[in-house]
Amino acid sequence: MxxxxxxxxxxxxxxxxxxxxxxxxxxxxxxxxxxxxxxxxxxxxxxxxxxxxxxxxxxxxxxxxxxxxxxxxxxxxxxxxxxxxxxxxxxxxxxxxxxxxxxxxxxxxxxxxxxxxxxxxxxxxxxxxxxxxxxxxxxxxxxxxxxxxxxxxxxxxxxxxxxxxxxxxxxxxxxxxxxxxxxxxxxxxxxxxxxxxxxxxxxxxxxxxxxxxxxxxxxxxxxxxLSEENKFWKKHSEELKKKLLTPSGDILLKPFSELTTAEQRRFLKHLYPQWSFETVETVVRFVKSSKTFWAGENLTLLKEGEVLKIIPSRLEFKPYAYKLPIGGEVFVKEANLVLKTRVRKLTSEKELFTKPPNVEFFQFETLPEFFTVRNRREGDRFVPFGRKKEVKLKDFFIKEKIPKHLRDTIPLLTLANKILWIVGIRRGNFFAVKDLNKEVVEVVYEQLD
Amino acid sequence: MxxxxxxxxxxxxxxxxxxxxxxxxxxxxxxxxxxxxxxxxxxxxxxxxxxxxxxxxxxxxxxxxxxxxxxxxxxxxxxxxxxxxxxxxxxxxxxxxxxxxxxxxxxxxxxxxxxxxxxxxxxxxxxxxxxxxxxxxxxxxxxxxxxxxxxxxxxxxxxxxxxxxxxxxxxxxxxxxxxxxxxxxxxxxxxxxxxxxxxxxxxxxxxxxxxxxxxxxxxxxxxxxLSEENKFWKKHSEELKKKLLTPSGDILLKPFSELTTAEQRRFLKHLYPQWSFETVETVVRFVKSSKTFWAGENLTLLKEGEVLKIIPSRLEFKPYAYKLPIGGEVFVKEANLVLKTRVRKLTSEKELFTKPPNVEFFQFETLPEFFTVRNRREGDRFVPFGRKKEVKLKDFFIKEKIPKHLRDTIPLLTLANKILWIVGIRRGNFFAVKDLNKEVVEVVYEQLD
Known part of the structure; x- marks a missing residue:
């Protein structure tokens, strides 16, 4: 033949x-x-x-x-x-x-x-x-x-x-x-x-x-x-997805940081095949840097607590996010206020109902290490205190007639992306105080002049 | 500037x-x-x-x-x-x-x-x-x-x-x-x-x-x-070495087979940096195939039981290796004999001393799945029955005056590269029968005409 x-x-x-x-x-x-x-x-x-x-x-x-x-x-x-x-x-x-x-x-x-x-x-x-x-x-x-x-x-x-x-x-x-x-x-x-x-x-x-x-x-x-290496990377990235992605699709920062640069690049390219090499590099460098926020024409990057959020669009407002350690405090310059936390016992049930409006109490089975204080994100949802049904944060703001220009700066006290408190406005339904004999986390904010 | x-x-x-x-x-x-x-x-x-x-x-x-x-x-x-x-x-x-x-x-x-x-x-x-x-x-x-x-x-x-x-x-x-x-x-x-x-x-x-x-x-x-990918592969191959290499430097066949082709190639190239892509491919294909032996100008490949042996030279004789399942038999065409095994109890201590020369008994804490029957390899060592000191198999053959042309075909009954029996010539010191109340593995060979 x-x-x-x-x-x-x-x-x-x-x-x-x-x-x-x-x-x-x-x-x-x-x-x-x-x-x-x-x-x-x-x-x-x-x-x-x-x-x-x-x-x-x-x-x-x-x-x-x-x-x-x-x-x-x-x-x-x-x-x-x-x-x-x-x-x-x-x-x-x-x-x-x-x-x-x-x-x-x-x-x-x-x-x-x-x-x-x-x-x-x-x-x-x-x-x-x-x-x-x-x-x-x-x-x-x-x-x-x-x-x-x-x-x-x-x-x-x-x-x-x-x-x-x-x-x-x-x-x-x-x-x-x-x-x-x-x-x-x-x-x-x-x-x-x-x-x-x-x-x-x-x-x-x-x-x-x-x-x-x-x-x-x-x-x-x-x-x-290269064909075989691409097959390997596809398989490897799929395995990494299981370890690195949160249910909401964010990337866990710590395990991501521990990958080799090659794995980081391939993983990002696997998640976003349409990205150029330069975009991939931007994200890799952003994670390595001490920055918590980066915005380009069609991409916004945010470090929020333990996760990296990738938002495939330019945000109209400037997102911010701060860690608030339990037992510590944080200055939120965008809202010009300070948030403080401490762990203590309540003196009586009365204290729950007579607390000033700048104070909230939360009770946890296991104490978290820190809260994340941030402004709103697209898709944020909220369960107001005493309710069970989630509402869109956007709808809540509209209903409560919060002025539009304030909506983007108001700090949200969050834990694992759950909104615990729209600071100064409404408490969420999570982590309510149920046992007066156990410790609670007290969060106080002070508006600066 | x-x-x-x-x-x-x-x-x-x-x-x-x-x-x-x-x-x-x-x-x-x-x-x-x-x-x-x-x-x-x-x-x-x-x-x-x-x-x-x-x-x-x-x-x-x-x-x-x-x-x-x-x-x-x-x-x-x-x-x-x-x-x-x-x-x-x-x-x-x-x-x-x-x-x-x-x-x-x-x-x-x-x-x-x-x-x-x-x-x-x-x-x-x-x-x-x-x-x-x-x-x-x-x-x-x-x-x-x-x-x-x-x-x-x-x-x-x-x-x-x-x-x-x-x-x-x-x-x-x-x-x-x-x-x-x-x-x-x-x-x-x-x-x-x-x-x-x-x-x-x-x-x-x-x-x-x-x-x-x-x-x-x-x-x-x-x-x-490519520089970053090479760094990844170096790290990955080092991790694979821990999982895939036996103490004697052989490659465990099963986990190797489960790797992607890209990992197999990179792993082999990591172990043998001087190899060409073609040599790497030869080994990858050999593992995939049903062959148990391959020899080229400067390389000999052997599947022996659970491992792949890579011998960086051409052997003078043709190596062979067969699995002998416990409870099964195998025909060794190179020596024209059949080896059979079965698990049983000895009738009395006397049986140990009156057994015919074509029979050996071995006793295990945990029964292996199979023996490997093969001819000698460079570097083989042997502990004769009743001794404690290892001798070079080569020296043993010389001392026992085994004719040179036979040395390369005589079957060796082995387990995890330990020589249990130079079939028909001398039993090794491993897995001796110590408890007559427990089962033993009986191995019998029949020389064919």
Whole structure:
């Protein structure tokens, strides 16, 4: 068997690309790569147990000569006895409306079109002609652009999309077509050097191949390593999620700080895949620093007691959060007041009802180490004293007619994100005093001038 | 302060390159990079709290013009008031004798020479002029050659060697020297395209810079990511060592198999840093396979019971190893015999002394699941029945006059690498029968025709 055919079947086997009974929509442009793909799928139709092949030619509407290419495509598929469907898409207006580059817009529309056909026909797979030289180009392109996460390149199988030419280089593809006398067309946009990928293909790779003629083997090796490492990191990050995330999705600061930098980066990237490397680094540095608050255009970071809160938006007001140790005090400069706590016994039940409005008492099964005093956050909820039902803090403020400009500064006495006291306004229903013989925590605030 | 000076000081601070009181030997060639390095170290001599600077010019003996360069070096260092030492090394004969490339031989000799001077002077550091453009070249070179482990490039600090220009690009270095009117010489070997690094420098990088003018930022980002990931893997592999290695340095098969492929690869590379990616893969595949033995030119792999043995040499004979379940049997084709075991009680003490020579009894506190039956390995030791002192199995065979050709096939009944029985020849001293009321394991062998 020809080496090219062996590699084609090896990719199908190694990555489990095709199962008995598959019906495949093939992306076919008439170029060398997709011509070989269609040819080999037809050649091994019975061997692979296929039950259908359907070629789709996507005309991007970018080149006049595409219509000539369509004619070739019609002839070639007719010769193989494979049905062909020609789909015209408007890449230019799609790129404009979606604010994408022409390259990216073409990619999105192509897959959308292929998937549409696949669903209409009830077919099981979509095959594209991406190969090892494409992978090499992709890696170098991502490297050049500093998009490190993408450096491993594409996968031989992504959902319904399969890439049976994954192990083949451009040279192998051309040589095979020539040997077998299989005609194909040349895509003229391939030579346009203003397209970064073409510069990599025509100017960079030939130079690198003078250093190592088996350049693609290096690409494949890097791909194999990075693909497996990504699998490890995915698994590892999932395990870390169980240890590091609170039920409300915040990150526990202490165990996070104890991770290696690499784990911190990978974990954050796992939680927020859309983040750039720079955003990830911002968060890693913020945790290391002594800062408790950071806000950027689309991101707000807060250290609150034991957790890191990541708020994916810029807050209108400035959030603050302070630790209030039991037995200690804290100055809340945003509200210009001091909060003090001490642990003591009540003298009598009467004291509970005659206390001044700047004092509250709380009783705990196990004494906490500290409270967190902070202003409100989106989504805050509150159970007013004597009630059982949670209300939105926002609704509570509105109902109580608290002026809007005050709502963002009023200190909230909290413990594990439960609001114990809207300081000076209303006590919450948690940790009420139930046993006069046991100690209570007294919290007092003093408004400064 | 000039941006170049800022980046110079930032690298020193970020990587803790220089401490108060350091005395530095500087690798100085008179080229742009090392000229800047020497100039900046002199410029910030007091600011950095340096107590000594000493320039060393290493003449590789490869170019005639080097003597002219030496004169420049003499003049430049004299102008700065820094002592200069010129060292001549014979790269060509060193390369020949050590079987190294000229590039590699030059590198080794250079560091050797610098370290020699440092020790003689009692200086604390060696500074070299490697910079961010060098890092970019190194990454692309390693990528091209498929040497993935080296893709992150060099470190700003490696032992005594520091690289204060780590954050600077070639362009920044040239522009700074020009702006300040600082002269330097041009190394003519830099333009020789038969040297792979020069091809990367002059033909590849300029093309990539047309795609991304800040190419070096991508290099720095990749370096930052891979350096931290390597730190993680080092730590992780050390933790795995505790769980996976037996006291004799073998790898426990079950927990190893449960690792992700990435962990397996990194763990093996951590244990055997000199291994190529291909060797690592060989071992990973061997463990996954149902094979129990593999031998290559310089490596032998064996599955023995619960462990993987890695023997870093080709064995003269073919090793074998079989599991013998308690209550089951095994055919040892290499010795053409069958071993059977069963658990039973002895009828009387007499049975112990009247047993036929093809039977042995063993008694355990806790019954093992299986024995391992294998032939001898280098380093095997044996305690003959009734003795306490270990002897080398090899010496035992010699003393007992066992023919040489038999020594490699005779089955050894083993448990956790302890030899219980040199089958048919001598019982070991382990697991003797001590309590007739308790069960024993009876092992019987039958020699086939």
């Amino acid at each position: 020809h080496k090219v055919e062996q590699k084609f079947l090896k990719a199908i086997k190694d990555f489990n690309l095709i199962s008995e009974g598959d019906k495949i929509v093939v992306a076919f442009s008439g170029g060398a790569d997709s011509t070989l793909l269609l040819y080999l799928l037809k050649e091994f139709y019975n061997y692979l147990g296929l039950k259908g092949l359907y070629a789709v030619y996507v005309n991007h509407g970018l080149r006049e000569s595409a219509f000539k290419d369509e004619e070739f495509a019609r002839g070639f598929t007719a010769g193989l006895g494979i049905p062909l469907e020609i789909k015209k898409v408007d890449v230019k207006s799609f790129a404009k409306s979606q604010k994408l580059s022409l390259e990216e817009a073409g990619r999105v529309l192509r897959y959308k079109t292929l998937e549409g056909v696949r669903q209409r026909l009830g077919y099981t797979k979509i095959a594209t002609a991406h190969h090892l030289s494409d992978l090499t180009e992709t890696q170098l392109l991502f490297y050049t652009r500093g998009s490190i996460a993408g450096i491993k390149g594409f996968q031989p199988k992504e959902g319904m999309v399969i890439r049976p030419l994954f192990y083949l280089t451009k040279e192998e593809i051309y040589r095979y077509l020539e040997e077998k006398g299989i005609p194909h067309i040349e895509d003229e946009t391939n030579t346009d050097l203003t397209i970064a990928r073409n510069r990599i293909r025509h100017k960079v790779i030939p130079q690198l191949k003078l250093i190592n003629p088996s350049l693609e083997d290096s690409a494949l090796k890097l791909w194999a390593i | 000039h941006k170049v000076e800022q980046k110079f000081l930032k690298a020193i601070k970020d990587f803790n390159l220089i401490s108060e009181g350091d005395k530095i030997v500087v690798a100085f060639s008179g080229g742009a990079d090392s000229t800047l390095l020497l100039y900046l170290l002199k410029e910030f001599y007091n600011y950095l709290g340096l107590k000594g600077l000493y320039a060393v010019y290493v003449n590789h003996g490869l170019r005639e013009s080097a003597f002219k360069d030496e004169e420049f070096a003499r003049g430049f260092t004299a102008g700065l008031g820094i002592p200069l030492e010129i060292k001549k090394v014979d790269v060509k004969s060193f390369a020949k004798s050590q079987k190294l490339s000229l590039e590699e031989a030059g590198r080794v000799l250079r560091y050797k020479t610098l370290e020699g001077v440092r020790q003689r002077l009692g200086y604390t550091k060696i500074a070299t002029a490697h910079h961010l453009s060098d890092l970019t070249e190194t990454q692309l070179l390693f990528y091209t050659r498929g040497s993935i482990a080296g893709i992150k490039g060099f470190q700003p600090k490696e032992g005594m060697v520091i690289r204060p220009l780590f954050y600077l690009t070639k362009e920044e270095i040239y522009r700074y020297l020009e702006e300040k009117g600082i002269p330097h010489i041009e190394d003519e070997t830099n333009t020789d395209l038969t040297i792979a690094r020069n091809r990367i420098r002059h033909k590849v990088i300029p093309q990539l810079k047309l795609i991304n003018p800040s190419l070096e930022d991508s290099a720095l980002k990749l370096w930052a990511i």
